[in-house]
Amino acid sequence: MTESVPDFPDDAVGGVVDPNELATDLVVVTGLSGGGRSTVARALENVGFYVVDNLPQALMLDMAQLAFEAGGAARRTAMVLDVRSRAFSTDLAGAVRALKDRGFLPRVVFVDADDEVLIRRFESVRRSHPLQGDGRLADGIAAERKLLEEAREQADVIIDTSHLNVNQLRRRVEELFAGEDVLRLRITVLSFGFKYGLPPDADYVLDARFLPNPFWVPELRDHTGLEEAVSTYVLDQEGADQFVNTYAGLIGSTAPGFEREGKRYLTVAVGCTGGKHRSVAIAEELTAQLRDMRLSAHASHRDLGRE
Template sequence: MTESLPEYPDLAAGGAVDPDEVTTDLVVVTGVSGGGRSTVARALENVGFYVVDNLPQALMLDMAQLAFEAGGAARRTAMVLDVRSRAFSTDLAGAILALRERGFSPRVVFVDADDEVLIRRFESVRRSHPLQGDGRLADGIAAERKLLAEAREQADVIIDTSHLNVNQLRRRVEELFGGEDVRRLRITVLSFGFKYGLPPDADYVLDARFLPNPFWVPALRDHTGLEESVSRYVLDQEGADAFVNTYAELIAATAPGFEREGKRYLTVAVGCTGGKHRSVAIAEELTTQLRDQRLSAHTSHRDLGRE
């Protein structure tokens, strides 16, 4: 019989832990190879997490209990899983369920990227994919996506790194995990350009293309929606105020329900043609209005600077 657990009778007895008494902040990071898991891990370390890399899924509950017992810095622990971890177990769903049944509340982060981007990343460092074998890179990526399909469905937040550099990805992680109350719904208002494709992680997609395009105004063409001249031009157009106000009220009305259902992250994507003028100005104004309603919101501009 183990003598090291008398302080924690629930754990020692194998019973469930009262979630209200467990202050351990657990993050599970998984995702596709080449998607940026290592950058996410380093960013989590920057905001105070103890990071365990390449942890077998079968040891997740043991690691969570160790973190709980250790206290201190270990109370914020991130477990990073990749395809090598699956050599010991492929039941990520079962491992997450086991954590929740013991009173822990893990947040699952899935790091993703487009296939073409992943191929370019592997080719740039002259590495083969872990599941490639004797086939092509694309074969390894497809095999891994099939293995990770269930994990992606379970994720609390999906971070698409296709158009993010290392610093942008680090900032995104720090914004998500850097110290606000983890129970609050965190809203990312993401501007994008439709010509570059829809954001795959969007919960809401707003289309700002009904507004006149500043691109066709010579004095505004080379400026962005972050600048006052462009912002005022966009927001002064007929229907712009109603558009922003309506969506701000909709998001504010649904936010409490999302929080009750356990959703922690909401991505509101605002699109225009190129992601430079209208969507940027609208995203900034929408974020301001959401903050005015005491919601945790920040902006991210996916395609700004691509033109």
């Protein structure tokens, strides 16, 4: 049966897309069951890929075309192939060639592991191998190796996960497919008012209510911590500098560890009573100090304007 080929955009010459114009980053992930495909897929999502799991090989070209037409985030698409799919074919090399013939430049990632490691992994979760049938785990693994033999030979990247834990595998994928900006920890310094409740996504909660409240200063009451008069008043109070400096140092010293452990977003919540004066001024100053430390930080003000 001949595979139908979708029509390509008008700017495709002779049915072949110019890769320089296409700018579509395609990754095909396959490999042995238990080898870590799911972890690879999640890591690719973390670095900005749109991941399609359990995709039949017959639809790879259609998926690539859809990614091209959608543009934006879909231009970075990863397709995960699984032998458990009824539409799985052993002709992965042919499917990849079809993509290349149309101007796409897919990278094939194959995840592998030693038989003994795979057996332990399946036994630890008490699952049978998808190709095991009535036989042993080892029989299923052997059958899958045979099925994927050509795919492994054609892979651009082979990742042996035998001696990698989940975090190590994730870091390996990020090193291969993420730019430096994607790998950086992104810090949100969020001001809020305690009377409206704690932010549920806060990693750190800082309490600025020990500082005098500008609300009780008539000429400052109607202004916010974004304005110089209020900011100066708050930051000139005894203990304010030490408060900001201490937390800036703490965040700066822990940020590399968070990055190593795969955390990509950190929310530092700074609270005062209403989220209008003290917390806003402190959040802005803390953000500025974090940026001076070359950390990726931005300020956000949840309750500003709520009163």
